Amino acid sequence: MNITAETQAIGLLGHPVAHSLSPQMQNAAIAAYGLPYVYLAFDVQPHLLAQGVMGLRGLGFRGANVTVPFKVEIAEFLDGLSEEASLCGAVNTIVNENGRLIGYNTDGEGFLKALESVFDWQPRGQHVLLLGAGGAARAIGAALLQAGVEELFIYNRTPERAIGLASLLGRMGHWRTRAVERPGEAIPYVQLLVNATSVGMDPKTDAIPLNPELLENHLLVADLVYQPQQTRLLREAQRHGCRTMGGLHLLLHQGALSFERWMHRPAPLEEMKRALHTAISNG
Numbered sequence: 001m002n003i004t005a006e007t008q009a010i011g012l013l014g015h016p017v018a019h020s021l022s023p024q025m026q027n028a029a030i031a032a033y034g035l036p037y038v039y040l041a042f043d044v045q046p047h048l049l050a051q052g053v054m055g056l057r058g059l060g061f062r063g064a065n066v067t068v069p070f071k072v073e074i075a076e077f078l079d080g081l082s083e084e085a086s087l088c089g090a091v092n093t094i095v096n097e098n099g100r101l102i103g104y105n106t107d108g109e110g111f112l113k114a115l116e117s118v119f120d121w122q123p124r125g126q127h128v129l130l131l132g133a134g135g136a137a138r139a140i141g142a143a144l145l146q147a148g149v150e151e152l153f154i155y156n157r158t159p160e161r162a163i164g165l166a167s168l169l170g171r172m173g174h175w176r177t178r179a180v181e182r183p184g185e186a187i188p189y190v191q192l193l194v195n196a197t198s199v200g201m202d203p204k205t206d207a208i209p210l211n212p213e214l215l216e217n218h219l220l221v222a223d224l225v226y227q228p229q230q231t232r233l234l235r236e237a238q239r240h241g242c243r244t245m246g247g248l249h250l251l252l253h254q255g256a257l258s259f260e261r262w263m264h265r266p267a268p269l270e271e272m273k274r275a276l277h278t279a280i281s282n283g
């Protein structure tokens with residue numbers, strides 16, 4: 001990487017960020033085109049978020065990614081939101097558009113692209129069970145419904161949040177959404193099961209978000225967790241004959257869409273994928 005006085009920065013704002021693989025993935029994409037940018041991760045103390053955003057603005061950053069825990073509250077410091085960021089109430093990408101910082105969310109569209117590339121699966125007319133009711137569940141639920149999913153079932157540890165998300169998404173698009181008290185209520189009717197909780201994430205890798213005996217071989221099973229790549233949910237699903245997709249596919253596709261928003265050119269997916277695998281194998 002050749003850093004000169006012309007090099008412009010792109011940041012990742014989160015807390016913590018040390019585990020992130022986005023710097024390796026985005027710098028590989030930048031290098032593939034030889035672009036005059038550098039991508040750096042910033043661990044922002046939560047009480048200094050406003051100053052962090054002012055820094056992006058004042059220093060003329062091209063943009064940023066936003067991760068936990070700032071995806072929702074960052075919106076109040078930006079100059080505008082894209083339609084999908086307003087719909088899901090969360091921002092994971094900021095683009096500096098002639099001095100105006102605009103918030104986007106690429107998680108939903110990235111997830112749809114990942115489903116298509118791994119399963120060759122189209123959401124229209126399908127039924128889906130979503131586990132979780134946090135920020136990722138909201139982005140992915142909204143994207144699935146917008147893409148034509150016929151009915152979305154939502155299960156969450158805290159049932160009130162599942163009810164809240166089902167009613168919010170249902171109102172937004174007059175879509176069919178239903179909170180369920182047990183995942184088993186929905187499984188016979190769905191083609192796709194999505195884990196959008198953090199259950200199974202390193203270090204609690206033995207955890208699983210539902211009773212594995214509920215898994216049936218007609219299901220496609222997608223896990224958003226990518227550390228580890230093979231979660232217990234995915235292993236159990238494979239044991240039951242299901243096709244599976246790990247969270248690395250979403251990480252890749254949401255990152256590719258962020259790159260395209262900043263650079264206005266196609267993301268070099270192969271280089272980004274290779275960088276992710278190298279970063280993981282280097283620990």
Ligand SMILES: NC(=O)c1ccc[n+]([C@@H]2O[C@H](COP(=O)([O-])OP(=O)(O)OC[C@H]3O[C@@H](n4cnc5c(N)ncnc54)[C@H](OP(=O)(O)O)[C@@H]3O)[C@@H](O)[C@H]2O)c1
Binds near residue numbers: 196197225
């Ligand atoms: N692959 C990717 O690129 C990508 C992108 C975005 C997110 N993710 C992953 O998706 C997961 C969710 O992210 P998020 O931003 O939505 O987080 P979040 O807003 O904090 O939501 C966390 C969700 O997990 C549930 N949960 C947490 N601990 C649980 C437990 N012990 N038992 C049952 N449920 C539990 C929460 O349920 P309660 O409401 O009951 O607390 C909530 O539904 C994380 O693992 C994140 O790394 C991956």
